[in-house]
Amino acid sequence: MESTGDEHAAQTGRPVAVRNCRVEAPPTRDLLAAIETPRLVWTDRSERIVAGGAAATVTADGSERFETVRQQATALFETVSVDSPEAARPRLYGGFAFTDAHTDPGGDATWAGFPGAQFVLPAIQVVEADPGAWLTTAATGADATQRAETRLDHWRDRLEELPAVESTGPPGISEKTYAPPRADWQREIQEATARIEQGHLQKVVLAQALTARLSEPVTPSDVLVRLGESYPDCFQFLFEPETGGSFFGATPERLVSVDGTTVETEALAGSIGRGETTEEDEWLASQLRDSDKNTHEHDIVVETILDQLAPFADDITTGARQIRKLANVQHLQTPIRADLGEEYHVLDLVEALHPTPAVGGLPPERALETIRETEVFDRGWYAAPVGWFDADGDGTFSVAIRSAVACERQATLFAGAGIVADSDPDQEYDELQLKYRPILDELV
Numbered sequence: 001m002e003s004t005g006d007e008h009a010a011q012t013g014r015p016v017a018v019r020n021c022r023v024e025a026p027p028t029r030d031l032l033a034a035i036e037t038p039r040l041v042w043t044d045r046s047e048r049i050v051a052g053g054a055a056a057t058v059t060a061d062g063s064e065r066f067e068t069v070r071q072q073a074t075a076l077f078e079t080v081s082v083d084s085p086e087a088a089r090p091r092l093y094g095g096f097a098f099t100d101a102h103t104d105p106g107g108d109a110t111w112a113g114f115p116g117a118q119f120v121l122p123a124i125q126v127v128e129a130d131p132g133a134w135l136t137t138a139a140t141g142a143d144a145t146q147r148a149e150t151r152l153d154h155w156r157d158r159l160e161e162l163p164a165v166e167s168t169g170p171p172g173i174s175e176k177t178y179a180p181p182r183a184d185w186q187r188e189i190q191e192a193t194a195r196i197e198q199g200h201l202q203k204v205v206l207a208q209a210l211t212a213r214l215s216e217p218v219t220p221s222d223v224l225v226r227l228g229e230s231y232p233d234c235f236q237f238l239f240e241p242e243t244g245g246s247f248f249g250a251t252p253e254r255l256v257s258v259d260g261t262t263v264e265t266e267a268l269a270g271s272i273g274r275g276e277t278t279e280e281d282e283w284l285a286s287q288l289r290d291s292d293k294n295t296h297e298h299d300i301v302v303e304t305i306l307d308q309l310a311p312f313a314d315d316i317t318t319g320a321r322q323i324r325k326l327a328n329v330q331h332l333q334t335p336i337r338a339d340l341g342e343e344y345h346v347l348d349l350v351e352a353l354h355p356t357p358a359v360g361g362l363p364p365e366r367a368l369e370t371i372r373e374t375e376v377f378d379r380g381w382y383a384a385p386v387g388w389f390d391a392d393g394d395g396t397f398s399v400a401i402r403s404a405v406a407c408e409r410q411a412t413l414f415a416g417a418g419i420v421a422d423s424d425p426d427q428e429y430d431e432l433q434l435k436y437r438p439i440l441d442e443l444v
């Protein structure tokens with residue numbers, strides 16, 4: 001059997017060869033079962049990508065991690081030796097930790113295997129887009145061209161005869177632990193609103209972690225496939241490093257897309273549930289639209305994103321504020337587009353925007369300090385940028401919310417809520433429960 005990991009060449013600075021051909025895309029579940037870690041899935045409205053094995057890996061920690069990844073990736077892509085059709089071009093996939101301070105905790109910690117940033121050039125990448133699907137293989141090292149070709153031949157044949165993997169049902173939950181528990185959450189929110197009233201900050205997003213003991217080991221690919229059915233308009237992502245658990249989710253929030261000099265981003269903040277009937281649903285939407293608290297929370301995000309984009313952009317267009325309806329929750333959303341004065345790497349925009357006050361707060365530093373002093377769990381990659389970029393510096397990053405990190409019989413889910421001066425701890429608690437639902441519904 002052909003090995004997908006370039007164990008001895010999984011580093012930058014070696015020539016990279018890529019090869020591609022058209023294929024029939026196999027089901028996500030079957031392909032994921034056939035490839036080695038690191039494994040990843042990225043799905044948005046226009047494409048579905050399943051990839052794995054590492055031809056090269058870029059890892060970084062600390063506040064410089066965005067810049068380090070960009071530099072190492074640029075060096076890596078410089079050695080790529082083939083022109084590819086758009087859909088088949090090689091890309092790096094991965095994500096960042098929420099805070100500068102996060103490093104891989106190792107051992108059996110929740111976030112073991114997840115450093116401050118990690119991006120993978122997959123040995124095998126299958127992209128299903130319109131029209132058709134492509135297999136791309138990559139290899140590094142002295143005989144890279146030969147190995148990329150061998151790999152392509154091997155996987156072209158193998159994709160045609162992948163065994164069908166049966167889906168597992170939800171694993172079931174035997175126990176749930178909340179960090180913080182409800183009483184402590186109340187106190188956290190009171191302390192946060194006190195800081196806001198004292199004028200230290202305007203908004204902070206505080207989160208909670210829900211750790212579920214599972215009755216059976218979880219199969220993340222099954223959860224992801226089901227999430228795709230329930231949340232087709234969201235970005236579905238999965239990142240499974242070489243060792244450790246899987247981080248996956250179905251997030252409605254785009255952090256940023258860069259295509260040449262065009263930037264697409266959005267403010268997504270302010271939440272309310274869905275109604276049982278059309279009338280109730282519309283009533284809830286109007287409550288959200290008319291709520292001073294929610295519009296204030298939302299406007300902070302819009303204003304801050306506009307400020308963060310200004311140094312890069314020649315022109316910024318803010319669309320009309322609208323309601324984004326998901327299966328279980330509705331949000332206020334404002335689309336934002338910008339034309340860049342010159343070409344920037346998507347990671348420059350990622351670094352400038354993360355964290356927006358949709359998941360951090362305002363002013364950003366004070367909010368991060370409040371999060372650090374308040375939250376009792378490690379955010380890891382939750383609420384941080386996950387996505388991909390290519391050799392031109394184009395790419396798409398989502399905000400990794402509605403997500404969980406899971407391993408065997410344990411899944412840790414995350415949910416956060418924007419706290420402003422008039423936030424009510426009970427209402428915010430209820431909002432967290434809505435935000436767990438996408439993943440939780442697939443586990444029980």
Ligand SMILES: C=C(O[C@@H]1C=C(C(=O)O)C=C[C@H]1O)C(=O)O
Nearest residue numbers: 268269270271358401415416418
């Ligand atoms: C932080 C989360 O969601 C964010 C916070 C929102 C809010 O406070 O209304 C809405 C959407 C997201 O930007 C989460 O889902 O965990």
